[in-house]
Amino acid sequence: xxxxxxxxxxxxxxxxxxxxxxxxxxxxxxxxxxxxxxxxxxxxxxxxxxxxxxxxxxxxxxxxxxxxxxxxxxxxxxxxxxxxxxxxxxxxxxxxxxxxxxxxxxxxxxxxxxxxxxxxxxxxxxxxxxxxxxxxxxxxxxxxxxxxxxxxxxxxxxxxxxxxxxxxxxxxxxxxxxxxxxxxxxxxxxxxxxxxxxxxxxxxxxxxxxxxxxxxxxxxxxxxxxxxxxxxxxxxxxxxxxxxxxxxxxxxxxxxxxxxxxxxxxxxxx
Amino acid sequence: xxxxxxxxxxxxxxxxxxxxxxxxxxxxxxxxxxxxxxxxxxxxxxxxxxxxxxxxxxxxxxxxxxxxxxxxxxxxxxxxxxxxxxxxxxxxxxxxxxxxxxxxxxxxxxxxxxxxxxxxxxxxxxxxxxxxxxxxxxxxxxxxxxxxxxxxxxxxxxxxxxxxxxxxxxxxxxxxxxxxxxxxxxxxxxxxxxxxxxxxxxxxxxxxxxxxxxxxxxxxxxxxxxxxxxxxxxxxxxxxxxxxxxxxxxxxxxxxxxxxxxxxxxxxxxxxxxxxxxxxxxxxxxxxxxxxxxxxxxxxxxxxxxxxxxxxxxxxxxxxxxxxxxxxxxxxxxxxxxxxxxxx
Numbered sequence: 001x002x003x004x005x006x007x008x009x010x011x012x013x014x015x016x017x018x019x020x021x022x023x024x025x026x027x028x029x030x031x032x033x034x035x036x037x038x039x040x041x042x043x044x045x046x047x048x049x050x051x052x053x054x055x056x057x058x059x060x061x062x063x064x065x066x067x068x069x070x071x072x073x074x075x076x077x078x079x080x081x082x083x084x085x086x087x088x089x090x091x092x093x094x095x096x097x098x099x100x101x102x103x104x105x106x107x108x109x110x111x112x113x114x115x116x117x118x119x120x121x122x123x124x125x126x127x128x129x130x131x132x133x134x135x136x137x138x139x140x141x142x143x144x145x146x147x148x149x150x151x152x153x154x155x156x157x158x159x160x161x162x163x164x165x166x167x168x169x170x171x172x173x174x175x176x177x178x179x180x181x182x183x184x185x186x187x188x189x190x191x192x193x194x195x196x197x198x199x200x201x202x203x204x205x206x207x208x209x210x211x212x213x214x215x216x217x218x219x220x221x222x223x224x225x226x227x228x229x230x231x232x233x234x235x236x237x238x239x240x241x242x243x244x245x246x247x248x249x250x251x252x253x254x255x256x257x258x259x260x261x262x263x264x265x266x267x268x269x270x
Numbered sequence: 271x272x273x274x275x276x277x278x279x280x281x282x283x284x285x286x287x288x289x290x291x292x293x294x295x296x297x298x299x300x301x302x303x304x305x306x307x308x309x310x311x312x313x314x315x316x317x318x319x320x321x322x323x324x325x326x327x328x329x330x331x332x333x334x335x336x337x338x339x340x341x342x343x344x345x346x347x348x349x350x351x352x353x354x355x356x357x358x359x360x361x362x363x364x365x366x367x368x369x370x371x372x373x374x375x376x377x378x379x380x381x382x383x384x385x386x387x388x389x390x391x392x393x394x395x396x397x398x399x400x401x402x403x404x405x406x407x408x409x410x411x412x413x414x415x416x417x418x419x420x421x422x423x424x425x426x427x428x429x430x431x432x433x434x435x436x437x438x439x440x441x442x443x444x445x446x447x448x449x450x451x452x453x454x455x456x457x458x459x460x461x462x463x464x465x466x467x468x469x470x471x472x473x474x475x476x477x478x479x480x481x482x483x484x485x486x487x488x489x490x491x492x493x494x495x496x497x498x499x500x501x502x503x504x505x506x507x508x509x510x511x512x513x514x515x516x517x518x519x520x521x522x523x524x525x526x527x528x529x530x531x532x533x534x535x536x537x538x539x540x541x542x543x544x545x546x547x548x549x550x551x552x553x554x555x556x557x558x559x560x561x562x563x564x565x566x567x568x569x570x571x572x573x574x575x576x577x578x579x580x581x582x583x584x585x586x587x588x589x590x591x592x593x594x595x596x597x598x599x600x601x602x603x604x605x606x607x608x609x610x611x612x613x614x
Contacts, residue, residue, distance in 0.1 A: 057507055081510030088504035094360070097500060097555065108498050109510035116494070161509060 081109035095143030106160030233257035347531030349568020352542030365543035370436035378407020384451030465538030465591025540598020
């Protein structure tokens with residue numbers, strides 16, 4: 001486990017429920033500064049809920065989330081939005097909105113009545129757009145973009161927010177293979193070039209293993225395993241968490257664990 | 271939206287906003303000029319600034335100007351309410367009429383007239399409370415729509431369906447109270463069914479204008495927070511806008527504006543639907559330009575509708591709301607069909 005002192009975000013004993021359904025059960029997780037933490041697990045394990053709880057979009061039943069030892073429930077809406085950014089799973093914006101307009105919205109938490117648009121905002125906007133390679137699209141309407149371009153624009157918006165922590169909820173869900181790599185390389189760049197702490201929900205285990213510094217397996221609203229991809233990606237863990245019999249080898253190119261699913265290991269109880 | 275070019279022009283709105291303002295001024299002057307006798311523009315301006323002969327003064331200041339000014343305030347107010355609702359529900363079909371706010375306000379006023387009048391056809395309280403009654407009706411209507419839509423209040427289609435249902439019930443209750451209420455109030459309540467700017471006086475205009483000013487100021491203050499409301503709820507909250515709370519604030523402002531607009535004019539439909547939609551097409555997505563553009567276009571719609579009924583049906587007083595409905599209802603259907611095509 002990670003040493004508490006280097007944790008940027010500390011999830012402490014977090015329980016959360018939707019109505020009567022418990023989604024997360026006294027879950028604790030330190031999230032390391034300047035690293036990519038990937039949350040993975042089967043459908044309904046609570047990984048997206050955990051991500052949204054970290055961004056305070058869900059109210060915990062008990063426990064809390066601490067950002068540099070400060071309980072996030074004490075922060076104001078904009079103050080929190082300057083610290084933690086989040087890209088939703090299926091974000092939507094009007095089709096006639098322009099790329100620049102959308103990226104500008106990332107500066108919303110930095111603006112106030114007295115300071116509507118500052119040189120800081122302008123430079124953050126420019127570096128977010130150039131960092132994601134969407135500068136040339138700035139006057140294009142969102143409705144005219146391809147799926148890959150659109151995802152870059154959304155990432156640019158989150159980047160313009162200049163939060164130290166960036167949460168992304170399945171950012172590669174609807175992208176083809178090239179755009180998936182493209183998108184995740186961009187996420188890695190957030191960490192390497194911009195020094196951001198990244199929390200990522202990913203479905204694809206092999207992509208998770210390739211991009212994660214720290215991997216977390218969730219199952220039934222609790223942490224099933226947590227550690228480096230090498231530690232976690234074992235045949236036993238994959239069978240236990242995902243109900244899949246798999247063969248794990250080392251990717252000969254990237255030297256990361258690679259999982260080859262063989263069959264489902266689900267008991268006939270369902 | 272598909273008919274718009276993929277690349278947006280940068281500084282489009284000052285020009286189109288200027289053009290709309292010009293049309294607005296010319297139309298407002300024409301509305302005063304037209305009537306049983308023609309009064310030239312320069313004479314109208316003279317009268318407004320205190321010159322002119324006595325009969326002209328009476329015609330301009332007592333007969334024609336009040337209905338034009340009231341049409342400007344009411345049309346503009348409803349259009350801005352529609353702009354806010356369309357923005358915050360992310361749906362171009364939303365409007366004070368469709369969401370039941372207008373009929374709620376109408377019910378509030380008819381109840382007010384029915385319950386607070388005495389035998390001699392006089393109100394037992396000040397007429398200044400009429401907008402308050404309208405506001406209560408409007409707030410109850412929008413709160414009902416909001417609560418019925420439940421947790422899916424952000425789902426536009428549910429809001430619209432419940433809005434239409436609440437509007438229908440409010441309208442039916444309005445008719446019932448007109449029928450069972452004191453008969454001598456029925457004719458006064460009648461204009462509530464269609465909406466008209468005849469018979470307004472300066473006192474009513476004063477009440478409307480004084481109450482509308484602070485609400486418009488609040489709208490302009492809230493406008494700064496409108497751009498993130500264009501996003502889905504999670505994304506809006508992620509950039510720091512508490513959308514569920516903000517939505518309630520905007521609904522309240524829209525309800526207050528609608529109530530004020532219709533309090534003395536009656537249930538003029540479809541302006542709150544058409545004007546903001548047209549404003550967005552003409553001036554683009556800037557929120558301040560959108561608010562000003564919506565106000566001017568809403569004013570233009572109601573002033574022209576009133577002019578049409580005055581010129582066409584004179585000496586009969588046909589409510590201006592009939593014209594806005596005849597133009598507005600097909601426009602609504604047109605939008606609805608376009609919507610279906612996009613979804614399918």
